[in-house]
Amino acid sequence: MSIIVKNGILQVPGAQEKLRHKGQEKPEFLTDYTLIDIETTGLSPYRDRVTELGGIKVRNGEIVDEYSHLVAYDKSNKVPAFITKLNGITEEKILNEGIPVDEASHDFREFIGDDVIIGYNVNFDLNFVYDLAKKYHLPELNNDYVDVLRLARAYYPRERHNRLIDCMQRAGIAQVEQHRGLDDSIDTKKVYDDFRQHFTPELLAKAQSKVKNLDLTAExxxxxxxxxxxxxxxxxxxxxxxxxxxxxxxxxxxxxxxxxxxxxxxxxxxxxxxxxxxxxxxxxxxxxxxxxxxxxxxxxxxxxxxxxxxxxxxxxxx
The missing domain is CATH 3.40.50.10190 (BRCT domain)
Structure with missing residues (x-):
């Protein structure tokens, strides 16, 4: 049997259980969803920790609820200096203001519920939150999702960089990215809403066509x-x-x-x-x-x- 990518998801006969069972990416414009953004000590969900969980719940295009908590651990809460410089999160701040990781994971998973998840380069966030849900025996995070970065690449095909801050600046939303969960969630919604106003059906179809469907073992x-x-x-x-x-x-x-x-x-x-x-x-x-x-x-x-x-x-x- 072949190893394939179907609708952006790797499928490996005999080894599928080794993969995170995340949902499917579906580039589209929704009015009801949960948008998430997290802060971490680094890029790897295997080595690094979540320091902050942030998100907003949207109904009919409007924010109806928010989630924002620093995350505290029993052992180490150290934060690399370059991360602190980026977002101001320190070990002291986590110890003074954070809530226990098991409680935060439970509450955040409950906050997301069954909603479609939206985020910027959201697969990064999904990996960390998926692993937290698994570690604390919470419902599997298999929600479908929309990656606003995918939309940005379709809208700005000639730009070398399409970071959240790039899109914010181009749309006149803000000149500075806060790198904090709730603030970046709100800014990502503004970028998503800006794309909603300017996307054509052709642009959306282009973004959707970029979700991979490949046979990796054919040729x-x-x-x-x-x-x-x-x-x-x-x-x-x-x-x-x-x-x-x-x-x-x-x-x-x-x-x-x-x-x-x-x-x-x-x-x-x-x-x-x-x-x-x-x-x-x-x-x-x-x-x-x-x-x-x-x-x-x-x-x-x-x-x-x-x-x-x-x-x-x-x-x-x-």
Whole structure:
């Protein structure tokens, strides 16, 4: 069976359970939804923490409810200096004003409910909130969603950058982005409403057509199909251990996406992809060799199968 991307969602026979079961992206203009924006200590939901959860609930185009809380943890609440410089959130502020992470996760998941979720580059936010919901045994965050960044790329196709602040400045909404959950949620709504006023049916159809539908194992893909965010391009990859995905299909996928599969770890290896359980074993020869080469200066990223597949799913949704 093939590894495919259907309506922006990666589908991997034999390994689908390793992916986050997020909803489907549906570029459209709605009047009822929940718009979210979160702040974190970094970019990775595996390593980093949510520091703030923010959102607004919209009915008939108007804000009817808001959510905004800093998130406090039992262990570390340290915030990197560059994050504090960006948004003013400090460890002291979290300890003084934050609510416990389990309570915040429950309340925020309840706030979202069954609504379609809207956000700017919202897949980033969804990953963190999905993992919090899973950790605290809350209803799975499988709501469909609208990514305003997708609309921005269709509206400003020739612009190099389409960040939230870029769209705010172009539309005369604001000159500065606050990088705080509630403030950015409100500003994202303003950008979304501005697009609603100016989009043509042709522009919306263009945005919708950019949601990926690809067979990753059929034949080599064109650069325009892969986009600039392809994480496999020019990467040498070694597949090792007890993987759930079919390794023949995986090799075809990697080659079709512009990467190269190698049989053995070397100094040229970029990714060593291992079965989730192999990732923690000490008797994995590929892993031991990778460790030795890393000590010698090689830049080898060791990825679990779950991490690798979710990285690909994030690309599929981009």
């Amino acid at each position: 080599k893909l064109n650069p325009w199909e892969l986009s600039f965010y392809n994480p496999i391009s020019n990467k040498q990859i070694v597949l090792s251990g007890n993987l759930h995905l079919d390794q023949t299909d995986a090799a075809k996928m990697i080659q079709n996406m512009g990467g190269k599969v190698a049989d053995r770890v070397s100094a040229e290896t970029n990714y060593l992809v291992m079965g989730d359980h192999d990732f923690f074993r000490r008797d994995n020869a590929d892993l031991e060799l990778a460790r030795q080469l890393i000590k010698q200066g090689a830049k080898i990223s060791r990825l679990s199968e779950t991490f690798f597949l979710n990285m690909l799913d994030d690309w599929a949704r981009s």
